Amino acid sequence: MDRRKALKNVAILLGTAISSSTIGVLFESFTLPENQKNHVSFSASDEEVLSEFADIILPTTKSSLGAKAAGVGVFIPMMIRDCYPVAMQQIFASGLIEMEANCIKAYNKNFLSLTIEERQKILVDLRTQTIESKSKASFFTLARDLTLLGYFSSEIGCTQAREYLPVPGRYDGSADYKPGQKAWATN
């Protein structure tokens, strides 16, 4: 049904505010040279960092567990390797290294050793930088977009943060909305 909705941005229907650079990558076709495979690789420690990063983006709140619990730490690097062309993979990988370097510069500790507040500050700065640079693709937008995608398609995201209804059985287009009622997990 998507094409019959007059909404330009397909990603909006997923309910995640995916940036235009990520949309471009996920929805456009690329013709890669035949043997171009995963050029970057991520360590277990990288996955841990990304897991904690994602948990700052979408932390545990009263209503639902956060991105770490939802397994987004493993999802992000997997998507970078499988679904992104080399150029984007490299932007992501070098951005991750740069973030670590920023942590050392600011606190003399690596990301995993920072407190929650310190991590939040690192991300606030990254966000500010990203907005100011107006760059189309950056580590922060890629990592944040994939956090949103991974979280809101995860079991925790779909069943705790939102409401998952596999077989509705009927359609009511004028149902009452109760204040604070969660969004449906799928369209």
Next chain:
Amino acid sequence: MNINSNLKKQNTYDAIVVGSGISGGWAAKELTEKGLRVLMLERGMDIKHVKDYDSAMKAPWEFEHAGKLTEEQKRTHPVQTRDYPYNEATEKWWVNDLDCPYTEDKRFDWYRGFHMGGKSLMWGRQSYRFSDHNFEDNARDGHGNDWPIRYKDIAPWYDYAEKFIGVSGQNENWPLLPDGQFLPPMDLNCVEKSVKERIEKHYNKNRILTIGRTANLTVPHNGRGNCQYRNLCSRGCPFGAYFSTQSSTLPAAMATKRLTVRPYSIVNHIIYDKDTKKAKGVMVIDAETNETMEFYAKIVFVNASTLGSTFLLLNSTSDAHPTGLGNGSGQLGHNLMDHHFRCGAEGSAEGFEDKYTYGRRANGIYIPRYQNVGNDKRDYLRGFGYQGGASRGLWHKEVAELAFGGDFKDTMSLPADSWSMGLGGFGEMLPYYENRVYIDHSKKDKWGQPVLAIDCEIKENEAKMREDMMNDAAEMLEASGMKNVKTYDNDYYPGMAIHEMGTARMGNDPKTSVLNKWNQMHEVSNVFVTDGSCMPSIACQNPSLTFMALTARACDHAVKELKKGNI
């Protein structure tokens, strides 16, 4: 080729149907039900109803890449990747573009489903009738050739098709959109109801908005279950709630015990007998083993999808038919059309904050064509209709750019504050002789066959129409009280609607058409072509219901002719 007589007998049927999609499945059903032994040849893999719908019941978290495509999938599907239908959930059901290349003289997005059921598994299910106004348009303005039929010829077959497949909809008594044999309509939602009321009042009922007419069941029908409002149709429906070959025509044909189905069977050409001046049968390449074989029949139905069928006919050359089977008119391959769309308007609806949806309706609204009828005159010919709908999505405009954190997550867990409504136009493309396909012998596909070259573009009439498609939509949304109304044009290339039609058109005159009014080849009396390739014009309505009606009608005629000894 040395064929022993036993093998020849084994390979002989009353009828061969090439293709198992929307129209092929219908041909198999009709011909077997009328007593013929039928061989249905499908070029791709088998897909069994329900059993092979691998992704139908999967939750979002059961898709490794959250529905996105991998780089490898993009590499092997460079054309299918160009638009939304090819995704992780449906990825087995779209053609590998590298195995089946084609030449684009101008960009043409050719979306193909090479498997049992064809695109009847992934189609949009919108089912509308053509009206006499549509059938008369070619003769009226001189573009294309005159249709050899009128509404009265096809009306009983529309009835027949709708009654079998089950179409839910609302009768509206709108001349350009004839009413049908409908199951109860799905509901408009609260915003759509309001927009409908306001549009119809504002334009004095010279425009109407109705619920989409969709081949989804709203009540159980012929042993199939009704729609469960999951909106995952294109993954295959475990309830059989929408029409597909698998859910509907194939079981009916199998029940006759007169149908043989052979998957992995690529029909390379129709074998022509110059002495009888009829088709003898077909030559098949086995898609898995590359072995070639022949099958024989008294009649051949060509239902390989518009461009698949025309490729087959162009590739079936002989001394008597040097430019393709039945191509004495020179029209074979010409007059390619597709609906142009991907433009319209959207806006936000305020005042519905206390309403939400329950269930996911696999259907939208429809505004039938109102241009160039009565007093409505435009600076272009023919016209367009709108599909669309309202929804309460997840777009939170109040959220700061690149926001994150606990409050952000909690906000994103709620629906948007306001509903939004969109109208997307579907416009008619005129038949232009220069929009054509032909065979490109400089390239080969995976099986050594030449490929199709496609040369198609929209022209001035379509460009002018697109302006109105956007502006009319914006005007209607504003008249309905929508705010922040914006028009959009997301760029359209031919093929994107996946409604490609024409290239083997029907007509009364053998000098200007390939098929007669029964979809029967003028020059080869036992060959019938009833898929999209037969269309002399395309109106703006979704075409599949018309393919079904034409197929059933042509089968009825073919069997009668066979029994009379005329073919």
